[in-house]
């Protein structure tokens with residue numbers, strides 16, 4: 001399968017570059033009968049778009065989406081859904097000097113080694129702007145999952161070494177109250193100060209994004225290949241700047257005893273369920289019916305304004321660069337809607353693959 005496409009039964013292809021004419025997605029496999037309009041998709045793109053706060057790149061884009069196909073009279077037809085967002089505020093001049101000088105930590109060098117020719121403006125295809133297509137497609141997946149009571153919420157739990165301690169239980173609303181999308185307001189204030197300090201000294205910072213999914217039925221996934229956790233890991237690792245993923249107790253599990261790690265079972269109203277959720281809602285590649293919990297480690301933004309060593313790929317001479325332009329001082333807050341979208345896409349894919357989507361139940365009542 002080509003590198004621009006993800007999924008099996010619910011399949012997305014993203015296309016476009018950061019400074020090209022437009023970006024978008026083609027979504028294949030949405031069942032017919034789902035109520036869908038541009039507002040459903042715009043709502044998610046508005047959470048992703050740049051230029052909204054001191055925690056994000058100052059590039060100003062409205063990121064207005066148009067649905068080109070696959071929806072008639074506000075209802076999906078089961079045919080490919082094509083989505084487009086035009087670039088309006090690409091400022092490519094700051095990239096002229098970088099054409100042959102790869103930015104350390106970005107994809108410039110690896111793309112040149114693979115293709116020998118690339119759109120260097122704004123990082124081209126390797127830009128975080130590619131996530132427009134993911135978030136637009138994810139909005140459709142979220143709408144579909146909503147019919148079945150499945151909800152995905154992501155939030156920033158660590159940034160620049162500052163950890164969220166007192167997390168508001170109403171994470172979904174709490175994260176919309178601060179630009180770092182952390183559900184602990186005190187930690188969010190410190191994180192914002194940290195971002196500002198880093199920016200002032202030409203630096204950037206990374207962090208951890210947690211993705212929580214509730215309402216997932218037990219038994220979703222496959223037992224050997226296409227394990228649900230393997231598919232989620234591939235989805236999350238496919239987002240730029242993600243360097244690691246863990247489920248439930250995650251890396252801490254390596255230091256736990258079996259008796260601590262195992263989620264013992266209890267019976268509640270004749271329903272068997274585990275007391276605890278160190279497994280993060282997955283055992284044997286299948287969901288357990290407990291909330292799905294995973295976390296992604298996000299590296300610091302590679303484009304920083306401090307001087308850095310690089311080399312000119314034409315002259316083969318060492319060079320010093322100072323990167324100008326508009327960059328995210330940190331990526332985790334911007335990752336939140338993207339990680340939610342990728343989780344929703346994997347779950348919608350598995351719901352469809354396993355025959356759990358009933359076309360009669362998604363058709364809105366007349």
Ligand SMILES: Cc1cc2nc3c(=O)[nH]c(=O)nc-3n(C[C@H](O)[C@H](O)[C@H](O)COP(=O)(O)O)c2cc1C
Pocket residue numbers: 057105106107123126127128129131239240241242299301302303304326327328329331334335338
């Ligand atoms: C939403 C989002 C926004 C990003 N913003 C920036 C940015 O402003 N500047 C930058 O240099 N990298 C940014 N990145 C990271 C690069 O896209 C990423 O590091 C690059 O593609 C190399 O991929 P890798 O880090 O996964 O190896 C962003 C990534 C995402 C997902």
Ligand SMILES: C=C(O[C@@H]1CC(C(=O)O)=C[C@@H](OP(=O)(O)O)[C@H]1O)C(=O)O
Pocket residue numbers: 018019049050057058059061091121122123126127128129240325326327328
């Ligand atoms: C514009 C967005 O983020 C961009 C992600 C990005 C990168 O290298 O990933 C680099 C910057 O883009 P440019 O240099 O083209 O202005 C960011 O502003 C966006 O997410 O919409």
